[in-house]
Amino acid sequence: MTRRTVGIAMNGVTGRMGHRQHLLRSVLALREQGGIPLGDGTAVLPEPVLVGRSEHKLRHLAEQHGIARWTTRLDEALNEPDVQVYFDAQVTPARYDAVVAAIKAGKHVYCEKPTANSLPEALELARMAAERGVKTGVVQDKLFLPGLRKLKRLLDGGFFGRVLSVRGEFGYWVFEGDWQPAQRPSWNYRAQDGGGIVLDMFCHWQYVLRELFGPIRTVQAVTATHIPERVDEQGRTYPATADDAAYGIFELDGGVVAQINSSWATRVNRDELVEFQVDGTEGSAVAGLRRCRVQHRSVTPKPVWDPDVPSTVDFRAQWQEVPDNHEFDNGFKHQWELFLRHVVLDEPWHWDLLAGARGVQLAELGLRSAAEGRRLAVPELRL
Known part of the structure; x- marks a missing residue:
C-alpha cells in the first residue's frame, strides 16, 4: 500500500485533552494502524510535529512516543514544507492568534472548541479561512x-x-x-x-x-x-x-x-x-x-x-x-479520520469554523x- 504523509503541527498536546484524546488516541493511533485507507491502494499517514511552550515536556513526549520533530516556535512548525494541517488544543485565550497565523500560512485548520474568546473573533476566523480557501474543522466529539x-x-x-x-x-x-x-x-x-x-x-x-x-x-x-x-x-x-x-x-x-x-x-x-x-x-x-x-x-x-x-x-x-450493531471507534479518532479525508479527498464536511462560531x-x-x-x-x- 502506498503511504501519503500529511504533516500536522499539533499545538497544546502537553495538556490533558490534547495529549490523551488527540495525540495518543487519535493521531498516533491512526499512524500505528498504518494510516487511513483511501480505497485506491493509498493510505494517509498523519505525521505529527509537536508544538508548545515547554521544551522539557515536548522533548519528553517526543522521546516517549518516537516523534521526530517538536518545537516551541509555532512559526517554525508552520514553515515545515510537509505540514498541511494545524491543530490547536491550547487554552482558549491563546487560540485566536495561533489559528490566524496558521490560516495566513495557508494551512488547513482543525481545532478544539471554543474556537475563540468572543463571537466577533470566532466569525473573523471563519471568514478569513473562507476567503483564503483553507479547509477547517472544529472538534465536535459528542x-x-x-x-x-x-x-x-x-x-x-x-x-x-x-x-x-x-x-x-x-x-x-x-x-x-x-x-x-x-x-x-x-x-x-x-x-x-x-x-x-x-x-x-x-x-x-x-x-x-x-x-x-x-x-x-x-x-x-x-x-x-x-x-x-x-x-x-x-x-x-x-x-x-x-x-x-x-x-x-x-x-x-x-x-x-x-x-x-x-x-x-x-x-x-x-x-x-x-x-x-x-x-x-x-x-x-x-x-x-x-x-x-x-x-x-x-x-x-x-x-x-x-x-x-x-x-x-x-x-x-x-x-x-x-x-x-456496529463496532464503535474512539470518537475523537473517528472525527480526525473524517477531517483528514476531507483535506485529502475533499469529501463532504460541515463541522467547520462557522459551526464552531455557533457554539461561541x-x-x-x-x-x-x-x-x-x-x-x-x-x-x-x-x-
Missing part, C-alpha cells in the same frame, strides 16, 4: 459517542414519532484541590483565563441539539459559581471567578424544548457522566456515552401517583437496551441570559 450514534439511529428510523422534549444531565464533582487534587486544570475556574462551564459545555450542547433535533432558536440560562474558592496545581488558594454550573432551557425548531443541566459541583447518581432523555409521541430513549435504552409507546406502563404506598415497580427494568454564540448568549435574567433569541449565523 456526536461520535456510541450512545449518541445509537440515538441518531433511532431518530433516523422514526422511532420517536414527533419529538417533544430533551432533558440532559451532565457533570460530576470536581475536587476543590485541597484534600484531594482536582481532576480538571485550575484555569477552568478562572474567567480571565477562558474558564467557565458555559463557555465549555454550551459549545457542545449547541452542536448536539442542532445536529440531532434542529437549530436552537432561544436560550434561557441560570449560572452559578457554587465553589467560590479552589486550590491550584501549586497548592495555592485562588478565587473561582468562572461559573461552575449552568442550568439551561433551549427552544428548538419545531417546538422541541431541551433542558440541560451542566455542573462540576454535583455528585453522580446516573449510569453515565452525561445522559440525555428524549421523549416523543411514539417512544422515549435515554442515551449516554455508550449506552442507549428505549421504551416504546406500546409497552409504556401506566404509573399511578400514590405517595402513601411504597412502589414495587422497577421502572429501569422496563426499558430495552439498544444493541451496538450560544455560550455568549447563555451568559448574557443569566446576567439579564431573561430569554434571548439565537439568530442564525452567516458569513
Whole structure:
C-alpha cells in the first residue's frame, strides 16, 4: 500500500485533552494502524510535529512516543514544507492568534472548541479561512459517542414519532484541590483565563441539539459559581471567578424544548457522566456515552401517583437496551479520520469554523441570559 504523509503541527498536546484524546488516541493511533485507507491502494499517514511552550515536556513526549520533530516556535512548525494541517488544543485565550497565523500560512485548520474568546473573533476566523480557501474543522466529539450514534439511529428510523422534549444531565464533582487534587486544570475556574462551564459545555450542547433535533432558536440560562474558592496545581488558594454550573432551557425548531443541566459541583447518581432523555409521541430513549435504552409507546406502563404506598415497580427494568450493531471507534479518532479525508479527498464536511462560531454564540448568549435574567433569541449565523 502506498503511504501519503500529511504533516500536522499539533499545538497544546502537553495538556490533558490534547495529549490523551488527540495525540495518543487519535493521531498516533491512526499512524500505528498504518494510516487511513483511501480505497485506491493509498493510505494517509498523519505525521505529527509537536508544538508548545515547554521544551522539557515536548522533548519528553517526543522521546516517549518516537516523534521526530517538536518545537516551541509555532512559526517554525508552520514553515515545515510537509505540514498541511494545524491543530490547536491550547487554552482558549491563546487560540485566536495561533489559528490566524496558521490560516495566513495557508494551512488547513482543525481545532478544539471554543474556537475563540468572543463571537466577533470566532466569525473573523471563519471568514478569513473562507476567503483564503483553507479547509477547517472544529472538534465536535459528542456526536461520535456510541450512545449518541445509537440515538441518531433511532431518530433516523422514526422511532420517536414527533419529538417533544430533551432533558440532559451532565457533570460530576470536581475536587476543590485541597484534600484531594482536582481532576480538571485550575484555569477552568478562572474567567480571565477562558474558564467557565458555559463557555465549555454550551459549545457542545449547541452542536448536539442542532445536529440531532434542529437549530436552537432561544436560550434561557441560570449560572452559578457554587465553589467560590479552589486550590491550584501549586497548592495555592485562588478565587473561582468562572461559573461552575449552568442550568439551561433551549427552544428548538419545531417546538422541541431541551433542558440541560451542566455542573462540576454535583455528585453522580446516573449510569453515565452525561445522559440525555428524549421523549416523543411514539417512544422515549435515554442515551449516554455508550449506552442507549428505549421504551416504546406500546409497552409504556401506566404509573399511578400514590405517595402513601411504597412502589414495587422497577421502572429501569422496563426499558430495552439498544444493541451496538456496529463496532464503535474512539470518537475523537473517528472525527480526525473524517477531517483528514476531507483535506485529502475533499469529501463532504460541515463541522467547520462557522459551526464552531455557533457554539461561541450560544455560550455568549447563555451568559448574557443569566446576567439579564431573561430569554434571548439565537439568530442564525452567516458569513
